[in-house]
Amino acid sequence: METYAPLMKIDKLDKYFGGLHAVSEVSFDVHPGTIKAVIGPNGAGKTTMFNMIAGFFPPTSGSVRFNDVMLTGMKPFNVAGQGLLRTFQNLKVCDNLSVLDNILLGHHTRSRSGFGAGMLSTRKSRIEERRAVEQVMPLLEWLSIVEMKDTLVGNLSFGEQRSVELARALAADPAMLLLDEPAAGLNMHETEELAGRISELKAQGRTILIVEHDMSLVMDISDEIVVLNFGKKIAEGSPAEIQNNEEVIRIYLGGSDA
Amino acid sequence: MLKNRMKQYTPVAILAAAILLIQLITLISGTGYLLTQLTMSAWYVLAAVGLCMVMGYAGQISMGQAGFFAIGGYTTAVLSTIDFTDRLSGGLPRLLDSMHMLITRETIYGDTMTYLTPWASLIAAILIAAAAALIVGIPVLKLKGHYLAMATMGFGIIINRVVLGTKAFGEADGITNVPPFKVLPFFEVSGDFNIRIGNYYFAWLIVIIAMVLLINLINSRSGRALKALHGSEEAADAMGVNTARTKVIIFMIGAVFAAAAGFFMTHYNGGIGPSESSVVKSVRYVSIVAVGGMANIWGTLMMGMVLNFLSLRGVFGHFDDAVFGIILVLIMMFMPDGFIRKAVFYDIRNFVNRKIIKRGDK
Numbered sequence: 001m002e003t004y005a006p007l008m009k010i011d012k013l014d015k016y017f018g019g020l021h022a023v024s025e026v027s028f029d030v031h032p033g034t035i036k037a038v039i040g041p042n043g044a045g046k047t048t049m050f051n052m053i054a055g056f057f058p059p060t061s062g063s064v065r066f067n068d069v070m071l072t073g074m075k076p077f078n079v080a081g082q083g084l085l086r087t088f089q090n091l092k093v094c095d096n097l098s099v100l101d102n103i104l105l106g107h108h109t110r111s112r113s114g115f116g117a118g119m120l121s122t123r124k125s126r127i128e129e130r131r132a133v134e135q136v137m138p139l140l141e142w143l144s145i146v147e148m149k150d151t152l153v154g155n156l157s158f159g160e161q162r163s164v165e166l167a168r169a170l171a172a173d174p175a176m177l178l179l180d181e182p183a184a185g186l187n188m189h190e191t192e193e194l195a196g197r198i199s200e201l202k203a204q205g206r207t208i209l210i211v212e213h214d215m216s217l218v219m220d221i222s223d224e225i226v227v228l229n230f231g232k233k234i235a236e237g238s239p240a241e242i243q244n245n246e247e248v249i250r251i252y253l254g255g256s257d258a
Numbered sequence: 259m260l261k262n263r264m265k266q267y268t269p270v271a272i273l274a275a276a277i278l279l280i281q282l283i284t285l286i287s288g289t290g291y292l293l294t295q296l297t298m299s300a301w302y303v304l305a306a307v308g309l310c311m312v313m314g315y316a317g318q319i320s321m322g323q324a325g326f327f328a329i330g331g332y333t334t335a336v337l338s339t340i341d342f343t344d345r346l347s348g349g350l351p352r353l354l355d356s357m358h359m360l361i362t363r364e365t366i367y368g369d370t371m372t373y374l375t376p377w378a379s380l381i382a383a384i385l386i387a388a389a390a391a392l393i394v395g396i397p398v399l400k401l402k403g404h405y406l407a408m409a410t411m412g413f414g415i416i417i418n419r420v421v422l423g424t425k426a427f428g429e430a431d432g433i434t435n436v437p438p439f440k441v442l443p444f445f446e447v448s449g450d451f452n453i454r455i456g457n458y459y460f461a462w463l464i465v466i467i468a469m470v471l472l473i474n475l476i477n478s479r480s481g482r483a484l485k486a487l488h489g490s491e492e493a494a495d496a497m498g499v500n501t502a503r504t505k506v507i508i509f510m511i512g513a514v515f516a517a518a519a520g521f522f523m524t525h526y527n528g529g530i531g532p533s534e535s536s537v538v539k540s541v542r543y544v545s546i547v548a549v550g551g552m553a554n555i556w557g558t559l560m561m562g563m564v565l566n567f568l569s570l571r572g573v574f575g576h577f578d579d580a581v582f583g584i585i586l587v588l589i590m591m592f593m594p595d596g597f598i599r600k601a602v603f604y605d606i607r608n609f610v611n612r613k614i615i616k617r618g619d620k
């Protein structure tokens with residue numbers, strides 16, 4: 001793992017919301033082809049970290065480098081353009097679009113045609129669109145949502161909507177995925193399926209940064225874990241190391257579902 | 259794929275057939291005079307479908323559509339009524355003439371008049387409307403909901419006040435004696451009784467072309483980005499859509515549609531007045547889009563055609579503006595997603611299933 005240069009370098013990332021110190025000088029690296037989990041109690045600052053990485057709001061200080069590009073200061077759409085795609089803790093799907101269109105939205109950064117080409121329905125834009133559909137269809141098959149492709153997303157079950165969000169992020173063929181509690185709201189069966197899929201993604205060589213509360217899932221899939229508490233990083237290491245870390249056991253794992 | 263494309267354009271074919279049928283009916287029933295209001299409805303529909311893209315599809319409410327309509331109408335009203343006859347030796351007229359941009363014609367009073375070709379003012383109208391939409395859109399489209407509604411309404415009010423307070427725009431009287439727009443050697447856009455049928459077909463042909471462009475857009479990558487930004491702006495942003503830019507572009511497209519509509523209407527009517535830029539006119543466009551089903555260009559077209567036709571025929575009498583206001587209030591209260599939309603059929607079916615079929619089971 002350490003033989004590779006890190007894909008993402010997070011350096012002293014810090015965030016204040018008024019007087020609340022939500023994230024406090026957190027640093028860690030993510031190496032290509034690995035799965036890194038960020039865990040911590042509710043309100044620990046995990047989603048805030050994600051929002052800063054993805055450009056949803058700027059950090060108070062600190063920086064994020066991705067592929068040697070400075071992400072800090074970029075808007076979310078630019079971050080996506082760098083190949084860093086996210087899902088949301090509180091599902092954000094487009095209810096007014098079909099399943100297929102939601103997933104094609106994830107393909108946005110891989111096509112070029114603009115408004116003019118769209119209005120004139122140029123040959124190039126049609127070829128591009130057909131290619132986009134061809135490229136995302138395997139994802140729908142993989143997630144077993146092909147039959148629903150023309151259904152409005154709002155009519156799907158919660159678990160299926162989570163699948164759509166995952167497919168949407170994957171449609172971009174991302175260099176790295178940010179998954180914010182992908183198992184939240186899923187039943188046991190769905191969670192197992194998700195674990196299998198994440199392992200498959202890892203086998204394909206994808207790099208993933210994941211926030212998750214389901215401890216067995218986290219211990220199962222992660223190469224490395226970062227533990228946050230009250231915005232501070234209190235531990236970092238392999239699942240085994242984290243499971244045996246006394247501070248972690250005391251303030252986090254001890255009291256909860258581990 | 260080809261089959262999909264054919265299916266996509268089926269409504270266009272139906273519209274073309276309906277336009278033909280309506281004309282035949284007026285011919286047979288001897289009510290050709292109705293074509294005047296139907297032609298004017300077409301121009302209003304053009305502005306309404308433009309707004310439909312902004313409001314229905316992209317989810318950005320604009321209460322200033324009449325302002326852009328007025329920009330198009332007044333641009334050509336001013337530019338094509340400047341008489342260069344006595345100033346032909348000047349530098350600018352000579353330059354324009356060398357570019358074949360001047361037209362000479364006899365006025366109704368028997369004088370000759372030399373004026374700028376409306377082709378030039380059409381381009382000017384489109385460019386000015388696009389520029390205004392860009393300048394207004396960049397700051398204003400950062401707002402959401404009623405703040406955006408108020409800001410765009412403010413833009414509309416400014417245009418209305420400028421028109422009313424500027425001599426060059428004819429103040430409360432507007433601008434009259436706008437010459438016809440000669441599109442082809444044998445056809446012009448004007449209110450001339452003899453070419454009423456031609457104008458009817460021309461207006462709806464332009465609407466059909468507009469509809470084809472919009473259908474294409476809706477089914478394209480950019481159209482999907484537009485709709486996504488309505489569904490979840492954060493999701494669109496996170497997937498790489500430059501939402502700020504997308505909003506400004508669709509706002510500009512909507513403005514250009516309105517300006518083109520204002521341009522043609524002004525040549526058709528031979529003039530334009532300040533009421534075209536009023537807030538009540540903007541409300542009208544909004545209520546047509548709402549009753550048309552919001553994200554539904556065909557519903558907007560249908561309702562725009564019917565309601566404008568009835569309004570222009572004077573069916574609503576003194577309540578003309580009130581009718582559109584009431585429609586808007588009712589839609590907002592009872593069907594905030596718009597009236598004519600697919601889900602309405604599901605609602606009705608569910609209602610029938612529950613109330614009627616269930617009762618039958620007992």
Ligand SMILES: Nc1ncnc2c1ncn2[C@@H]1O[C@H](COP(=O)(O)OP(=O)(O)OP(=O)(O)O)[C@@H](O)[C@H]1O
Pocket residue numbers: 017020022040041042043044045046047048049089
């Ligand atoms: N936009 C915001 N404005 C103000 N405070 C915020 C904002 N976002 C988060 N916070 C606060 O920052 C702290 C960290 O929140 P965050 O959502 O990052 O926690 P989390 O670790 O993701 O928790 P959870 O496990 O519940 O998702 C919380 O106290 C939260 O209330």
Ligand SMILES: [Mg+2]
Pocket residue numbers: 046047048089
């Ligand atoms: Mg969170």
